Amino acid sequence: MTTEVKKLHDGSKWGNPPAMVYEMSKVGMWLFLATEILLFAVLFTAYGVYYFRDTAGFHAAAHELSVAFGTVNTVILLFSSFTVAWAIEAIKQGNQKLMNILLAITIACAAAFLVNKYFEYSHKMHEVELEAVALAKSPALLKSLQEEGKCSSKANGVEVCKVIPFNPANLGSTDISKPAFASIFFFMYFFLTGVHGLHILIGMGLLTWVLVKGIKGHFHPGWYTPVEVGGLYWHLVDLIWIYLFPLLYLVS
Amino acid sequence: MAHKSHVKEMALTLVSLLFLTGITVAVAKVNFGSLAINISIAVLIATVKVSLVMLYFMHLRWENKLIVAFALMSIPFVILAIAAMMWDTALRLNIEKVFIN
Structure with missing residues (x-):
């Protein structure tokens, strides 16, 4: 065994003093988060345009999303935001062990979120029953479903059709009666939650990198900038989801 | 810190x-x-x-004011994008309703 004394990172970088590195890293991350917010603003704007053009269709299609799954995922993300914020408080007090535990919980929450998403996604790649009004803006698809006998009228007179919201087999199809997404709602749902899910994945990777450094004992009250900046990124994922949840799951 | x-x-x-x-x-x-x-x-x-x-x-x-300013600077543009979209879309849909129905 070597008796080498581990040299602690003093928080300086490229000859800049620790306080400056800490403050400028935060400014840099916030600047990046501003661009992320604008990226999602574009997606939300697109969602809004389609929503106003086909409000009834969006409401009928949103029935297909599980509010229970969405709520559970909201709670998971809010809780993980809390644990990562607490992890920063812990390392400020010099408690490395608590920080590592809290970071591990945060990463586990991220994994749980993705597992939930996997179940939600796979459910939407199988046949579900949708009100025909959800497909009103996809007339060719609706017509072909009616011809295949997949549509029927319920006792209350509402027409329902059996349809696959997202059929990967139809990706790249040029036949308008065979779209990959049954309606624009499902396209927007997969697009918005897909880009958000990608951020969860990146955040998980980032926090895992921070945790590995944490386990190696790199962080102390004088140097925890990666924990703080990684945490900021993780909170963004939460911010976006806070808006996505009511707009996608609760509009029905 | x-x-x-x-x-x-x-x-x-x-x-x-x-x-x-x-x-x-x-x-x-x-x-x-x-x-x-x-x-x-x-x-x-x-x-x-x-x-x-x-x-x-x-x-x-x-946080200090510089970071708060960086954090808030995207928000006016988000509001602009969404408000402009809503105004324009709502206006056009109303026009369609007036002329088609």
């Missing part, structure tokens, strides 16, 4: 966020008379939640 512990504020923030999530789910089932009112209420609650996350979890309450 500040070393004052904010764990208590963080815990209170989490409780408030969970409470507001419950309210969001509950009010979504209530019809407030018009779609616009329902959506406005949902977005308003979401904005309160986002403000709590930014102020406490993301430490903006205790």
Whole structure:
């Protein structure tokens, strides 16, 4: 065994003093988060345009999303935001062990979120029953479903059709009666939650990198900038989801 | 670097966020008379939640002015994009209704 004394990172970088590195890293991350917010603003704007053009269709299609799954995922993300914020408080007090535990919980929450998403996604790649009004803006698809006998009228007179919201087999199809997404709602749902899910994945990777450094004992009250900046990124994922949840799951 | 512990504020923030999530789910089932009112209420609650996350979890309450300015600078553009979209889309849909029906 070597008796080498581990040299602690003093928080300086490229000859800049620790306080400056800490403050400028935060400014840099916030600047990046501003661009992320604008990226999602574009997606939300697109969602809004389609929503106003086909409000009834969006409401009928949103029935297909599980509010229970969405709520559970909201709670998971809010809780993980809390644990990562607490992890920063812990390392400020010099408690490395608590920080590592809290970071591990945060990463586990991220994994749980993705597992939930996997179940939600796979459910939407199988046949579900949708009100025909959800497909009103996809007339060719609706017509072909009616011809295949997949549509029927319920006792209350509402027409329902059996349809696959997202059929990967139809990706790249040029036949308008065979779209990959049954309606624009499902396209927007997969697009918005897909880009958000990608951020969860990146955040998980980032926090895992921070945790590995944490386990190696790199962080102390004088140097925890990666924990703080990684945490900021993780909170963004939460911010976006806070808006996505009511707009996608609760509009029905 | 500040070393004052904010764990208590963080815990209170989490409780408030969970409470507001419950309210969001509950009010979504209530019809407030018009779609616009329902959506406005949902977005308003979401904005309160986002403000709590930014102020406490993301430490903006205790940050210096430069960081607060960087954090807020995208927001006017988000509002511009969404407000302009809503105004224009609503206007065109009304025109379609007037001329087609």
